[in-house]
Amino acid sequence: MPITYDQPLYRPPSEGRNLIVQATLGCSFNHCTFCSMYKCKAYQVRPVDKVCAEIDVLANSFPHAHRVFLADGDALGLPTDHCVMLLEHLTSKFRNLTRVSAYATPKNLLDKTPKELSVLQKKGLKLVYLGIESGANLILKRIIKGASQKTHAKAIERARNADIKVSATVILGLGGREDWRIHIEDTAELINQAPPNYLSTLQLTLEEDAYEPFLESQPEGFSFQDDMGILAEQERFISLLAPSRPIIFRSNHASNCLALAGNLPRDKERLLDEIGAVRSGANTVRPEYLRGL
Ligand code: SF4
Secondary structure: OOOOOOOOOOOOHHHOOOEEEEOEEOOOOOOOOOOOOOOOOOOEEOOHHHHHHHHHHHHHHOOOOOEEEEEOOOHHHOOHHHHHHHHHHHHHHOOOOOEEEEEEOHHHHHHOOHHHHHHHHHOOEEEEEEEEEOOOHHHHHHOOOOOOHHHHHHHHHHHHHOOOEEEEEEEEOOOOOOOHHHHHHHHHHHHHHOOOOEEEEEEOOOOHHHHHHHHHOOOOOOOOOOHHHHHHHHHHHHHHOOOOOOEEEEOOOOOOOOOOEEEEOOOHHHHHHHHHHHHOOOOOOOOHHHOOO
8 A cells, every 4th residue: 555645745856766764744843934934734743653663664655665755844963863763764774775864953953962873864864954044143043043153054064073964055035125135145154164075046036925924023024036136146145165175056946037057166167158248148047937836
């Protein structure tokens, strides 16, 4: 019998071909004002025996799977012994398993000791997806991210020291037209201080039910960036990035007006040229009908 997922179910685009195991439901934090992904769900830790039974079903149907994503919004918030049981069960059922990944908040990472993260890495957790959104404390406070530039940097370093890869996302447009410079400059400062392995930029796109909470969290008169404003942010961001370790950079999420891909710092000039071509009118942005969340 196929398993039934508790909806809505989200996963990073790069996990599109991988198995999903729902270890928790919702998000244990659930306060970010721009995010309505799990507002309809109460956070729950799913019982180990239920999750393991679903892993068995998936293993019968897809015995050769080599990557598994643990959903929902921050499966890394599970106690370490709980995570270990799930990781051990996954390893015993999927002989070709090379990677287990999960969304994580900075708090999830900092609540675990370096030793606990190292145990999880050895048991199979190889990648976490961390929505940093901004490196500017002003913006992080407004969007109620529950983290600061400092805690983001500590969380990235803690994961990387345990040999767990970090895929971080930044949301262009979060500072609006008024505060875009501080948003971008402080975010570049964070990334240069604590480079993740992968970095993606998304373009601020709100679900209908997120408009009100988002605008309530912003100063009066907040104005959304248009595509040219977003490209100015992207250009400034990339121009300021000088990470001490290479970063795989992507802005190919469906929300973006311009898809970019490269390695930083190696491809910096090419990426800036591609942005410059659109800003100068030599190239065009992705049409609205081809964009999404
Ligand atoms: S952005 Fe992430 S941490 Fe914030 S509410 Fe949404 S799922 Fe939770």
